[in-house]
Amino acid sequence: MPPRWLIATVRKTIALQPPPGIASTADFFPFRLGEALSVDIEQRASSIDCRSLSVAFAGGIRAVDDVHLTVGAGKILSLIGPSGCGKTTLLRCMAGLQDATEGEVILDPPVPAHHGNISLVFQQPTLLPWRTALENVLLPLQLTQCLKKEQRARAESLLETVGLANAMNRFPRQLSGGMKMRVSIARALATRPQVLLLDEPFAALDDMLRSQLGELLLELWHAERFTAVMVTHNIAESILLTHQVAVMQHGQLAKVLDNPLPWPRDPELRTTPQFGQFYGRVTQHLKGDA
Amino acid sequence: MVPSRRSIADPLISLAMVIGVALVAGLIWQLVIDRFDLPKALLPTPRQCWAAVMSHRGTLLRGILGTGLAAVSGLVAAVILGSCLAILFSQSKKLRLALFPYVLLLQTVPIVAIAPLLIIWSGYRFRTVIIVTVIVCFFPIVNSVTAGLLSASREASDLFRLYGANRWQRLWRLQIPSAIPHLMVGVRTSSGLAVIGAIVAEFFIGDATSFPGLGTLMMGWQALIKTDALIAAVFASALLGLVIYGVIQLLTGFLLKRWTST
16 A cells, blocks of 8 residues: 555646646556556545346336446446346446336445436437537536536546547537547546446447547546446457456346456457457357356 | 639529519419409509509508517517426426417417407507517417427436536526527517518508508508509518518528537
8 A cells, every 4th residue: 555645646646737738637647657556546436336226117127137236446347238138227227317126326435426426428429519529528517516727628638638639619510420429438537437337338330430439448447547337239349348247138137257358458359369268258148058 | 711603603593583483473463464454453463563662662661660560579579488488388397288288279269369359458559469479479489499498318318417417507508509499490480470460460450540560551552442552562561571581590590500500
């Protein structure tokens, strides 16, 4: 455990804005140093604990049925399963957008809901068409009443990080599908959330773009170290981007698999036997053969 | 940016075609009168109508201004009142269910049936013309703005819930911006109705000395069987409707820049 004075210094450093000429806090505060002090940085993130979580809809349909799931602080977990198996409902419960019929979602350390501590990236970019890219990123800060000058700088910095430095003042209709999703991700990170939830964020994009945005997500995770839960249908994506893969079937959690692939993740990992073996295991659980 | 040759040519071609159709219609009109030897009192020639326009131009201009002022005032009042009611409707489903049928009633009851009542209650005054215009314009505004306020997607609503937006923030930052394009559709629809409403109200007022609108002028000229002047007034009212519509089109383009610019 690093000494307290060092932790305090690092905290102050993280809170600082990058000096002129440096694009983002990620450049200013190199990733390697962040990894070395990950004990402190991960304290920003919350772990998610779903206890006996069930959601029943009218007509007695149980979209989520007695789910017990724990996502470690600063870890990434993917939820994978066939359509209609309850992935999105579970994610909405974690976001506080869906009330559970039974059970509860506990964040540790606890954070107040609806204050930007939990962010969600939707399947569609869901940008407001009358707002520019920058104004869309600023929206969560305006809603949570914490828009200050330095936060505007953070929004600009996030847009630079996602590669949209030259498109900040463009309206959503002037952006491509991939650019819109980048804005959506930047918006989700504007409030420095402890938990980032992603609901099939790359489903509508082509493979190349999907791969690029996956890499971008990992870069952002390295810099911000949030806890992330990502719903996806794509097995390769669920393996490459995460620490754990949770397989869902008929509203229930069929299996949570620890991802054996080493970090840092590289697209080249797809060609390794380890990747192939894990891919096979996930597929088996998806088919229910395991 | 230099406008392209096509962007300049298209409106000119469109204008030339409109003028062409008017010339052909005028020619047919003249031929029908020549062929059937119709009296001036029944159907004057285009030339006689033009002469009437020139001889009554001052009166017609005052009529256009009077009716135009009533129509625009009524339209603006309908936009303000209709938008406020639509905002209330968007905030309360119960209120919407309770009051919307009455708003619909304003649309379904013929304005000619209400106008005499309004004259009894409000008198032979300019304000009565405005009240009739408001009633005619009210439904399209309320209907379109309510639809716009309720048009936000589930994801956008979730986004606002996620960040703990209160009712006011949701209304101001999501619902009202979503409703602006719908409002402009409602205003465009109502702009034509506003002129009709104002003229209908003026028909019932009837006295051009107390209120110099196109409707009151028409009533006076009808009584004197001045068919040429009557037709001139019809064209003046059409012109008034077109001018109001054109201004609203320009205003729409300006207001919706954020929604439409590419």
